[in-house]
Amino acid sequence: MDENATRLFILDVQQESPDKPDMHIWCKTEKDEPVLVIDRSFRPYFYVEYAKDTGEKEVGELQSKLSELIVDGNKPEKVELAEKKFYGKKKHLMRITLTRPVDITKFSDHIKEWKEIKAKYEHSVTFFRRYMTDRKMIPMTWIDVTGASDTGNGFSTIYAESITSVHEDAYPKLSMMAIDIELVEEGELDKVIMVSIKDNRGFKKVISYKKADVDFLEVVGDEKELLKRLCEVVRGRNPDIIVTYNGDRFDFEKISQRAKVNGLHVVIGRTGNELKFKKRGKFYSAWIEGRVHVDLYNFVDNIISDTLSSESLSLDNVSREIIGRGKRKMEWEELQKAWKESKGLERLVKYCMTDSELTVSLAKVLLPQIFELCRIAGQTLFDASRLTYSQLIEWLLVRKAYEADEIIPNRPKYEEMEIRRRAAPYTGGYVYPPKEGIHKKLALFDFASLYPSITITHNISPETLYCQCCGDEEKGPTNKVPGEDYYYCKAHPGFVSGTVKELIEKRRELKASMQEMDEDSDEYKVTNSRQYALKILANASYGYYGYAGSRWYSRVCAQSITAWGRYYIQKVIRKAEKMGHEVVYGDTDSLFVKVKSKKESLELLDEVNRTLPGAMELEFQGIYTSGLFVPAKTGLAAKKRYALIDSDGEITIRGLEIVRRDWSGIAKDTQEKVLLSILRDNSPEDALVTVRRAVQKIEKGKVSMDDLVIHTQITRPLKEYEQISPHVVAARKSISRGRTVAQGSVIAYVITKGSGSISERAEPSEDAENYDPEYYINNQVVPAAMRILSALGYTEDDVVSEGETQYSLQNFVGKKK
């Protein structure tokens, strides 16, 4: 390290303004001090491609024409000839270097119609990402910086002369603070009544303007003072990271609105500048200069939601699932009432505090994962916490493209995306039809990262398709897709496949190194987060090939991957059968096999792995004591719906109503009890009793409303529904009663008594005052329970009266009335 250099940890990288090429890099020193590094040495640029047959003279003319071009009073700094690869093939380009980031758009738009220019490239790469990519700067890692510095405003500024990356995995101490607000309706508007603040250094506080007997409550005069005080406290505690749960679209949005009403500026960053909202697609994100605002909701929604079983992504549900703790219960009306009547305010204050406390706890679990995502995808914390799967892999590929001297393909235009979307779907994974009923001793095998390992093994990349070098052998191409005419190069690693290879190999290394680590150590936790981040990226690569918005779109690659996937799983199934085993079920990358012992399983495993090429590997997950495969409407056993139990009595459930949010609690609970009776207790009699009891309870009207609620998402604008389903009706009712239902909202509703269709009787759960027993018996509890019981040969009659009556349940209910 240069003795004059300062070692810094990168928190955020951003462009200072559209008019200047200055990069602002917000950092922390090892001693926990904030530092702003300003780098003025970088310039924005983009490429143009001229027509192939352009002569030398014309090239020169174009170059000088571009050099002299004045747009909006500015000229390019440089126009130089460049050569880069495009999908592996050389292309001749001109690189236009400008001074101001804003000129990228201005110049590229201006020359759009020029006939000498065939194409433009890399003009849509955001300037700060361009900077990070070209300078190999990775957020959440360390750098050594030299340059003149000055101090003031609570942080020092370094005007960078040199910036060098440092190989160091450790993290500095970072301070983090959670913020959460409570609102109350006042006329047309909402008003901020309370804010809670909690950090990871022992600080907690609620600010409000009504008194309550709570020690961490600070009472101020009114809303204006509350907002002012909030800003002071944030600046005083000076956190590096501010975490919220839905702060982008709620807390900061409201804070900002109310500040405006009160004639205040929200100054909570490290400079004197106001809170900003950065446009991201359709929505805005709250951005705080000098700190990083992480809105955990985005990360949960984009990245981890499908690993969760919560019926909605509320802070309550998500924290219950991830950290095992939820919120105190308080309804919106109750909160309003407490405030307006100044009664039970202690409860309200504590309720508000809980939100921030949960957010901090959640952040302690999730931030380490997001940090690693930053490092692997090379994106800022602000961005990495908000990116989707496809965006993460895309920015990683953008970085890799620069390193490989590849041109970054342009994003598809809207029309192109529409064409891609309309294309007929290609064939996906293979599902081996299950055999109905209970099976004892099932070994589960699956491929380790099936699609990434196929991508690597067969070098599946857009530019390795139909290569010149491997296609014309006498016997035909050796690396040919089974059942298709596609083939891929064997000699030269592809760009995308090479990137996936790095991810997978790194992950395997880390996983191996974890074997020797203490599971409670920080090292283990960090490594675990890292391997998880690598997995996220590697798994995103297949879907990205088939995604309409992809820069490296290739249906053929996606098709090839699934074709090989089908080939390998079928090969394994055949092998197992050949060795005398019965295969009970398989889906895409997995298979269930009846076995006698673990030893037998391992023999099969070895036998298979012996013949698998490259990175392909089958893994043995273990043996389940028994597995239940239920029938489908068709009469055959249903795919993707089954339950397993292992020797510890642990149950695994896939696809059944129990794991679906659009079924009522009573139906799911009953189904689960039935399943346990059968799988764990081996007592179908208990199961029948359970169902009868549930039915009786419903008939007597004794079921609590909470257990009757059905959750269904509104996935489109309400007007666009062609079919008016129960959740749509419930949503409409909600709106007519003054509540807001946005696209993406999860509607909670109950089917009530009365006449008309099921939909017409759907009431938002808040308004439902009764329920329709017949519906919950015939359409919820009984079908869910029968799904399990019928796999064992029971019928509805058995449920109703111990097999002695011929009345169907429908009649049974009818008679009772």
Add this chain to the structure above:
DNA sequence: TTTGGTGTGGTCTGGA
């Protein structure tokens, strides 16, 4: 703005 295809099942809708 939401990576891909495969599959199940509920409710509605409209024609017989």
Add this chain to the structure above:
DNA sequence: TCCAGACCACACC
């Protein structure tokens, strides 16, 4: 009134 097919949501991998 019945029923098939469309529509829709949500699971699996």
